Amino acid sequence: MAKVKTGPKTKRKGGGIPAKAKAVEGLQQDLERATAVIVTEYRGLTVAELQELRRKLLPRGVEYHVVKNSLFGRAAEGSGRAALRSLLTGPTAVALGTSDEVELAKGLIDETRKFKTLKIVGGFLGGRLMSADDVQALARLPGKLQLQAMLVGSLQAPLSQVVALLQAPLAQLIRVLNAKAEQAA
Numbered sequence: 001m002a003k004v005k006t007g008p009k010t011k012r013k014g015g016g017i018p019a020k021a022k023a024v025e026g027l028q029q030d031l032e033r034a035t036a037v038i039v040t041e042y043r044g045l046t047v048a049e050l051q052e053l054r055r056k057l058l059p060r061g062v063e064y065h066v067v068k069n070s071l072f073g074r075a076a077e078g079s080g081r082a083a084l085r086s087l088l089t090g091p092t093a094v095a096l097g098t099s100d101e102v103e104l105a106k107g108l109i110d111e112t113r114k115f116k117t118l119k120i121v122g123g124f125l126g127g128r129l130m131s132a133d134d135v136q137a138l139a140r141l142p143g144k145l146q147l148q149a150m151l152v153g154s155l156q157a158p159l160s161q162v163v164a165l166l167q168a169p170l171a172q173l174i175r176v177l178n179a180k181a182e183q184a185a
Contacts, residue, residue: 020071027067027075034063034096036104037124038135039087042066044117050093053111053118060107061099067092083129087122101125105139 031037042050054064069088076084097104105123112118123130123138130138142150 023068024071024074024078027065027072028078030063030065030096031075031079031081034098035125036097036101037081037084038095038097038104038108039084039121039123040093040095040108040112041090041119041121042093042117043091043119045115049115053115056111057095057107060103061097062104062107063096063098065094065096067094081124084124086129089121092121100143100145102138102141102143105135106143109136109139 045053050064050066057064069092072092072094073085073088076082095104095108108120112120120132120135122132123135125138
């Protein structure tokens with residue numbers, strides 16, 4: 001029996017192997033640039049909710065991408081973060097932070113409260129794989145700016161006490177001299 005042609009051949013969308021290689025390369029560059037990576041499962045979120053989440057995270061210096069697990073796994077291996085591959089299950093989105101790691105965690109934790117279906121799977125920070133509990137503990141820490149302010153305050157307090165101790169006798173002498181001047185006048 002001869003083959004029957006049913007219609008013209010259609011090309012598959014996606015671009016094939018070159019497009020996938022380009023996507024892996026782009027993800028790899030993003031991973032190399034990021035100081036921290038948090039992996040989330042976005043099952044149940046609508047496209048509009050994902051866009052809203054991206055809009056809210058962007059001012060905090062966080063990029064949020066929906067990724068294909070196989071491509072992101074290759075990019076993770078290429079960037080020296082192969083441990084991330086163990087976190088890639090289900091529909092995956094990653095949050096990449098380039099500035100303060102605590103702000104990244106806080107931003108995502110705040111948003112998981114609003115979007116109940118968004119689930120944090122884990123993260124990668126400082127060459128170490130983190131569980132979801134570790135990410136939540138990181139979010140409870142004060143931010144980098146707040147820590148710097150606390151450090152400056154703790155350094156400044158003893159110095160201001162020393163200055164006050166050194167100024168006290170001089171101020172007392174001035175008060176005594178002023179009192180004597182008023183009595184003489």
